[in-house]
Amino acid sequence: MSGVAPERWRDLRAVLFDLDGVLTPTAEVHQAAWRETFVGFFAAIGRDDALSGDDYLRLVDGKPRYDGVASVLDDRGLSLPLGTPEDAPGWDTVCAIGNVKNRAFTTILERDGVAPYPGSVAFLDAVVDAGLEVAVVSSSRNAPAVLRAAGLSHRFSLVLDGEAAARRSLPGKPAPDTYLAAAAELGWLPSQCAVVEDALSGVASGAAGGFGLVLGVARDQPRQALLDAGATAAVDDLGDIDLDLSGAPEDAWSLTTAGEAAPTEEDATVYSLGNGFVGLRWQGPGAVAPGEGTFVNGLHETWPITYPENSYGQAEAGQSMIAAPDARAFRLYVDEEALELGRTEVDHSHTRLDFRDGTLTSHVVWRTAQGSRVEVRVRQLVSFEERHLAVLDYQVRPLDSRATIHLVSGVAAPHGGDQVPTPEESDAATAPIDDPRKSDAVATDALQPVRSRAGEGTYTLGFRVKDSGMTLGVGTAHVVRFPEGASERGEVTHSNGEGAYTSVNVDLEPGEALRVSKYVTYHSSRRQPVEEMIERAQRSVGTALSLGYDRIVTAQQGWAERFWDRSDVVLSPTQPGLQRAVRWNLWQLAQAAARADGLGISAKGVSGNGYSGHYFWDTEVFVVPFLNYTTPQWARNALRARVTMLPKARERARVLNEEGALFAWRTINGDEASAYFPAGTAQYHINADISSAVFHYLMATKDRGFLTRGGAQILVETARLWMSLGFWRSNAAGRAFHLHGVTGPDEYTALVNDNLYTNVSAAFNLEVAAKALALLEREEPAAHAALVAELGILPGEPEAWLGAAQGMHIGFDESLGVHAQDADFLDKEVWDVPGTPREKHPLLLHFHPLVLYRFQVLKQADSVLALWLHSSRFTAGQKRADFEYYDPLTTGDSTLSATVQSIVAAEVGYAELALEYFEHALHVDLDNLHGNTSDGVHVASTGGVWAALVNGFGGLRDDQGSWSFDPRLPASWPSLSFCLTWRGTRVRFTLTAESLEASIADPGEGAPVSFEVRGTEYSLTQENPMLRVELDGQGPVLPGRPSFEHVTTLQRRDGSRLGPEHGPEHTAGSPAAGDLPDDD
Structure with missing residues (x-):
């Protein structure tokens, strides 16, 4: 072997x-020919000599023919002029002898085969x-x-x-x-x-x-x-060699697909490329026409929101991400026949997304109508090192016969969106059911060409977005490599207008390859003129040309290697399928966040324009924790996006008659874009979510610069919002601080009083704001004084925040033994979750909000999310009771739910259920489990996958500003390993059933790292960089899952049962209780 x-x-x-x-x-044929040649040569010079088998191996084997002759002559102490390859066969020159050998070889080959x-x-x-x-x-x-x-x-x-x-x-x-x-x-x-x-x-x-x-x-x-x-x-x-890869362990470092069919929109998402600024959706070679497949972070159009019955304070302008000019434009003709997916016969097709370098390679062998085979390989990447750059490398090679190749490549101007009706069209009776998860359509002429410029081998296009006023510059260049000797047969022409194209014509012999490398760069701005964007795009495409394809790919490999060193979560080698899916999810986080560089991370990253490209709360809750502990600079960049939105958040608070700042629920430019305030603006908890992300970033990095230049400002202004929104009330139970008229994470319940998640999160926000000011006053008094002056912080204001945090109302029902999701939730009728047919999911597309709001039914984890994010505020018994109550009522209609349920299920002891929820989240997009992968990657869900691994199975909790571990490794998993970074020191944790091992993987600046494992504190230092903690099991183990019947048999304080006497007619034909829906 x-x-x-x-x-x-x-x-x-x-x-x-x-x-x-x-x-x-043929080595034997060559050896015979060499032996025959030198028999003749030595005879011709009168020398009794011969070329032995050992001579052949030592002097000739593997060398070019004339080098072999020279080696033999030198070994024998002889020398002859080199001559030229055109010398006639003979004995006078090295080349002449070599040509004798070639003649002998040809004779033997033709005679014997x-x-x-x-x-x-x-x-x-x-x-x-x-x-x-x-x-x-x-x-x-x-x-x-x-x-x-x-x-x-x-x-x-x-x-x-x-x-x-x-x-x-x-x-x-x-x-x-x-x-x-x-x-x-x-x-x-x-x-x-x-x-x-x-x-x-x-x-x-x-x-x-x-x-x-x-x-x-x-x-x-x-x-x-x-x-x-x-x-x-x-x-x-x-x-x-056993190369039967079907029996070998699966490749855990790439995702592959094969087949003749054109990629589906779901495939286009799963195999998309991005770096956080530029994104390319997959389009197979031979796609008939470019579509909306290239996106630039933040490039958007605005449009007026029309309300049939408007009211004060409503969001005024919608924002929708629009497609950029498409870098994927490519057409190929062979002997005047267009090669098209679905039309031209395909002999072989294979596409591979490689997580080790971020390249997507498609390899297709076409069979033309004349029966000739043509091989096409397209390799593309979006550069992490060069933020604005995408590279697409095409190679075309006829395999059987001479062919005339006509290749057209370029950047195509987008044709506008028509995927869903505009708000005006939605009023028409023929409009389809509106799906808020998709993108709002904008005018087809939203991206308007302004000017173009031709440089030396480059073309640059300038655009302005019609109503938002954003500007965009696109630079492109092609490097054409003809096969040797074919350049005189080839022709290259260029054209530009709204798009820019390069056409290549060449006649190729079988085996000859035409290679065309396309470099495309994108620059956008909300302030700078088009001419500036053109200049930038032209400079960056020139930089790409100077680097060249090989250096760009090599740099990408190095970047990816460093990313995986920091970020990989490693399972056992016996789990390659799970490992590949985990890495795909982690790679999506890199593709969404790495080069966003302060622009924010939208719900779909740059993989599509679902949710109109908006940024939500889920970035801070599900994505930033991964960034904090793997690449803190990316976390800082994401939070800087919120700092830039702070002025508009202050404006929004004023509109809603509140103090402080209220961040937009869904936005691109900082303005509120949610037209449905009950499930939008009313989700005030976004303030606490952002503040929590700020707190955890500051604890993980000790970045005082960010604290004083934006972080503290966010903490103070969000705390002020809670003080303005809330109020104190006294009753027989005492005096408490309340928050009314809010909506929690569960969007099937809206405009409620004292939502548990919101209240607990607001209390945390108020606490950390007060503590941040106290820290600055104690350690950096000058910075504290400047902040007090800048924000007009009054004496006693931080103390009032602490008082409100400590007095925050936390609803708890003694008779049911659970926390109340809100003041009225437990008094509602229970929705028959197991009796709801799968085809009725997601409920939001089949039932009016007023219907949903009347029932105990959850779109996603709400109170259970509080149990995870604010773990230390709840006892183990409370967590179990709350989980067993709310889990059966949760539909999982949101992709944000499964990972949260997995984390808490693992903690309270439902180990098998935790693994089930985890695997669901792991494959949300890979298997299109919610039916909308076509709109783009569910980025927050991919962050949730990391959280389920690290917070769920790894048992990490950090809500008190430090690390605490209580592991819950699944029984079927041999091990779990991951790295976390704390103030510059990277620590690798490896969990098995018996122990948790920790070691310093990268000391950084040498800061010690302390953490708890099940209540005992441990420290890693440069002197003691490794430790092992023995574990007594993996926590409690509970069978099965919480049942719906458990909820319906409970009794309220008045003695009434929670369960309905009979199920609603619309929920007939139910799946098994608690099953996860197949669609969103």
Whole structure:
């Protein structure tokens, strides 16, 4: 066996084969030809000598022909002029002798033929089936003839032989140049390619080139000799390698799909690329026309919201993310036939999203109407290092016959949106049911071209958004690489207008490849003129050209490696399917947040325009915690977006007759865009959610600069809002602070009094605001004085906040033994959740809000969310009782629910249910479980997946400003490992059933890290960087799940039962109680 595990091949993208001795036994033919040649030469000079088998291996094997002649002559102490390749066969020059050898080889080949090694053919088949590209790199100038004789010429898209090497002046083996050239022509880095060789010089070539794998084939050389020469592994025959990847562990580092069909909109989301600023949805090669698939963070249009019956303080202008000019525009014609998905026959199609470098590679083999096969590979990335840049690399190669290729690539102006009716159209009787999860449509001419500019090899377009006034610059450039000798056959033309296009025409021979690399850059602004955006786009596309494709890809690989070092959550190697899904979710967080750079992180990131591209509370609750503990700078950038919105939040509070600031429920530019205030503006808890994120960021980083330049301002102004909104009331139970007329996270209940989540969160907001001021007054009095002056903080104001926090009303029903979600919730009729058919989910699309508001039914976790985020405020018994009451009433119609339910289920002991909820959340988009993956990735749900792993199974709680662990590892999981960063020190935690291990993975500036495990405090320092805590089990274990019957059999204080005497007619035909709905 090779010593190379089958899954190792999944790390590669191409296999570069030597020919002689690897694929075909032509080494024997070559050896015979060399022997015959030197018999003639030595006879001609009158010397009694011969070329032995050992001489062949030592002096000739694997080398270019003329180099082999020179080696033999030098070994014999002889010298001759080099001559030229055109020399006639003879004995007077090195080239003449080499040509004698070539004539002898051709004669033997034509006379005896050659059959490939059966094991090599089987291995080649397995490599191709695994989706890897293949090429031949041979020193022989007869490689094409040998491949034809062996019946293999059609199997390889690239053959780089001795003739091609000579034309390019590439030194032969053992120099790595020929292999490096082949890898570059295929478009892969050496580290992504394997070299397969039988000669010592060839093995040395692969080792010197830094290839990802060098496999030696021990035909004439011992295995050890090949290994000593630099082979990664060696085999006697390629048939010895088990490359049946169907039986190997699944690849946990990439997501793949195959098939002839055009990508669905769900596929376009799942395989989308982004960096937080620019996003590209997947569009397969051969898509008929570009669509709305390129998005820029914050690029939006505004439009007036029309109310049939308006009232004071309503949101006035809608905001909708609009598509940018599409970087994916690409059409291909072969002999005047357009290659189109769904129309042209496809022999092979394979697409791979690689989490290790953020590239998306589509490989398609088309069969034209004339029966010719054409290979197309498209590799694209959105750069993390170059924030404004997307790169799309196209390679086209005819496989069977000469073909005329016409390729058109560019940037297409968008055609506008028509996915849902405009607000005016919604009034029409024929309008479809409105789905608030989708994007509002805007005018088709929202993005208006202003001017364009042609540079040296670049084109730049400038746009203005019609009503919002935003400006956009788009730069593009193409680098066209014709195959050697084909440039005189090729033609490149450019055109631009609303879009910018490059057209390439060339005649290609079989095996020749046309490669076109497209660089596209985007710059947008809410303030700067179009001309400035054009200048920026032109500069950044020039930077991309100077870097070049290979350097951009290499930089991307390095970036991804550093990301995974900080952010990966590692399961057992026995769980590759789960591991891949976990990494896909974590990668979406990078694609949504990494280069947002202060613009905010919307509900769909830059993967689509669902929810109109709006930012909500879920960024701070579900995404920022991941950022805090993996890449704190990204968290700071996300919170800076809220700092920039603070002036508009103050304005919104004034409109609602309140003090302080009220952040918009849904927004892009800071203005409120929610037209339905009961489930929008009334969700005042967004203030506390943002303040909580600020607090946790400050605790994790000790970033005093952010505290004094925005963080404290948010804490103070949100605290003031609660004091203005709330009021004190005394009754027989005492005096308490109340918050009325609010809506909690559960949007199936609105405009209530004393929502538990809102009250607990507001109390936390008030506390941390007062404590932040006290800290500044104590440690930075000058900064404190400046803040007091800036915000006009009155004496006694922080103390009033603390008083309100301590006196906050927390509703608890003694008869039911649970916290009340709000003042009236427990008095409502219970909705028959298990009796509601699946097709009626989500309820919001099938029942009027007034119907839902009358019942005890939850769209998503509400009180249960408070149990997690404010864990220390509840006892273990209260958590269990609350969870057992509210979980059966929760429909899970929101993708934000499953992870919260998983976390609390794990804590209270419902281990199997916790795992069920986790796996649901894990596959929300991968399996389109809520029916709207087409609108974009549910970014907050991906953050929730991280939380379910770290807070749920890892048992982390941090609501008191420090780390506390009480692990809950699933019984079926051997281990769980993750990293968390605290004030610059990165700690790796590894959890097993028996222990929790902690070690410093990166000391940073050397700050110690302290934390609790089940009540005992531990510390990691530079002197003691590792520790192990033995665990006595994984917490309580409860069977099954909380039942709906448990809720309906409880009695209120007045003796009435909670359960309905008979189910509503509209809920007939129910699934099993508590089942998760398949659709959203």
